[in-house]
Amino acid sequence: MPGSQPAGGGPGLPGCAGPARLTLCHCGCPCARFTVRKAGPNQGRAFLKCPSPPGQTCGFFQWAEDPSP
Numbered sequence: 001m002p003g004s005q006p007a008g009g010g011p012g013l014p015g016c017a018g019p020a021r022l023t024l025c026h027c028g029c030p031c032a033r034f035t036v037r038k039a040g041p042n043q044g045r046a047f048l049k050c051p052s053p054p055g056q057t058c059g060f061f062q063w064a065e066d067p068s069p
Contacts, residue, residue: 025050025060033064 022030031048046064050057 023048023062026058027052027060031060031062
């Protein structure tokens with residue numbers, strides 16, 4: 001799956017190691033999970049993005065899979 005690999009399987013940044021099989025951003029860091037709060041069709045929808053601070057992010061974004069059947 002693109003953007004997903006065991007932690008430590010890529011170059012990554014120091015201090016970005018995490019449990020295996022997490023979705024990793026282009027920096028190699030485990031992604032941060034957020035939920036859309038803005039009113040609209042995606043409100044309540046979860047997404048993943050690079051955990052780096054603004055101005056240092058790699059720009060990674062991916063919608064999280066919906067756990068409901």
